[in-house]
Amino acid sequence: MSRTRARTTLRTTALAGTAVLTAALTACSGGGSGSSTGGAGGDGKAKPETRISVNLTGKQAKPGSPVRVTLADGKLAQVTVTDSKGATLEGKVSTDGRSWTSVRNAAPGTGYTVEARDANGGSAKADFATAAPEKVNKLTLAPGKNTTVGIAQPLSIVFDHPVKDKAAVEKALKVTTSNGTEGSWGWMQDWSGKDRVDWRPKEYWKSGTKVTLDARLNGVDSGADGGWFVRDYTTNFTIGRNQVVKVDLDGHRLKLLRDGRVVRDVPMSAGTPGGEKASWRGKTVLMSKEGTINMRSETVGLGDAYDKMVDYSMRLTWSGMYAHAAPWNAKYMGSANRSSGCIGMTDGNARWVYEQVQVGDPFEIEGEDAKGTQALNNGYGEWNLSWSEWQAKSALR
Structure with missing residues (x-):
């Protein structure tokens, strides 16, 4: 019995503002009546091509939305979206297996590579880049990383530029504590005149509590006059003596x-x-x-x-x-x-x-x-x- 090495051919075309990738696959073929895998079925017809579309295309794609990958036929097995720094976007395949959506948004001024594989072993690849931000927003965190602080210390974030879309920013701020401490964010204008948001517990912290902030802001838009966030921030601290x-x-x-x-x-x-x-x-x-x-x-x-x-x-x-x-x-x-x-x-x-x-x-x-x-x-x-x-x-x- 002879085997031929599988060959994959990728073709990229533009269709309705999306990148359409086509993978024509020829898998191993075997002898025997009625058996087939890959390029030809038992009736001698060619196996359907794998067609995948990506919602963001080109070198100036608009940032701030999730990456969506859609399969024309069949089911997706795996999608990997990697940015120019080597980090990957987490995402989920839909229940019908036809699409994949990233959990986080595409960040501004960033190149991305999309690699997708379907349930039949077909694969496709695409590249796109998002437009650079006109303005970048940054922040200052308190308390500092790896510090020990008192029982009344809030988490405090002061922003360089105005934050109009406060809800979008607050959704990106995740506080984790070692004992499930209840707390809430609250917005105000800092004494300096800048926008500020603090997280305080319902009651004073318990001594020994470990606190972590994961500010997953890369790709979040502050709103008018505020600019984009182009990185994530983290800090952690421990509550000291009561x-x-x-x-x-x-x-x-x-x-x-x-x-x-x-x-x-x-x-x-x-x-x-x-x-x-x-x-x-x-x-x-x-x-x-x-x-x-x-x-x-x-x-x-x-x-x-x-x-x-x-x-x-x-x-x-x-x-x-x-x-x-x-x-x-x-x-x-x-x-x-x-x-x-x-x-x-x-x-x-x-x-x-x-x-x-x-x-x-x-x-x-x-x-x-x-x-x-x-x-x-x-x-x-x-x-x-x-x-x-x-x-x-x-x-x-």
Whole structure:
């Protein structure tokens, strides 16, 4: 019995805006009455050609839609779509086996190779490229990768350009936690004026929780004036010690609680009540530990009231509210609020607090000696909203 090596011939033509690929296949032929595989059946007729169409064609295909591969006859066995960097698009074959659709969209400025195989062993291949984006949107993530943060730290994303299609962007953001923590995204305008979206849990994180963000944004359009995303982003972090800093503005005390127990209770002096020098109240979040910094009153709209080098500085808001060492105000600590808005402590107490706290720890500030509640975007103010109020800020609600 003789065998001939299978030969595949591919033909590409244009039809109604799609790439049509035809594979004429000749498989092994064997002797014997009534038996056939490949190019000729028992009646001597040629086997049908494999015909596949792809919805995106040419070198300037419009990005932002899934890749769809359709088979004219028979059933698809496998489709692989590979981009110019070697990454593949995941996809699914339809229940009838006639088509395949990618899960994600084709990204802008990217070349793709489509390889398809049908159930009879026929194969076809096509190439296309998407048009380059006129504008690219990028983002900044917090917290940073592989960090350990406090129980109030939200995931926070600030975008370089406006995000008009917030729902499309939010759908691409996947948060995974090690213990199934419930949470929600909420949109706002950042203090900088840029669009921002944060993810906070329903309640404070549990210590030890591991969190991963998979922002599968490559190929997502921000909408008008925003531009396209041309890459994915990831970050991961772990929740550290369960500790809360409680600040009593009226009692002039600061307490550090760990696992619900008071570790230390120190006297402090907060902002002078009755005007712009008063402190903010509310549940705020330690944004950063900045050490020794120069604080100048004109940067927060208080004229030339002060210009000092300040030690053990812990930022609580974008508007300039800190907890820090304030030895010049020692006589008021524990008895009166006489600062320019910050929470001041002695050098020794400020140093101890600075060494103990973690970025992401909540500072729960209470009392009447305040100028109001911290705004949502003035740092991380989302804990001042009820759970239902926060959920309402999602673009998918």
